[in-house]
Amino acid sequence: MIYRHKILKKLEHLFKFIEASKKRRGYPPTLREISKKFSISVGSAFNYLHRLEQLEVIKRRTGHKKKLARGIKSI
Secondary structure, three states: OHHHHHHHHHHHHHHHHHHHHHHHHOOOOOHHHHHHHHOOOHHHHHHHHHHHHHOOOEEEOOOOOOOOHHHEEEO
16 A cells, blocks of 8 residues: 555655656657656656556557657646
């Protein structure tokens, strides 16, 4: 239960970071920017974005092989 809570908190922080970046710069952060901000690997950043997408909090641009972070859209 505690582990799940930590994961949800990380996802919440990530979502807030994405929204702040979009508001400040007009576009979402890259996977590398996310990984640097949260001190995680690029692969972990990708997995967190995938989880946010599964929870229907964000939607990433389709049609790109890797669905890069730049295509993030809030739902």
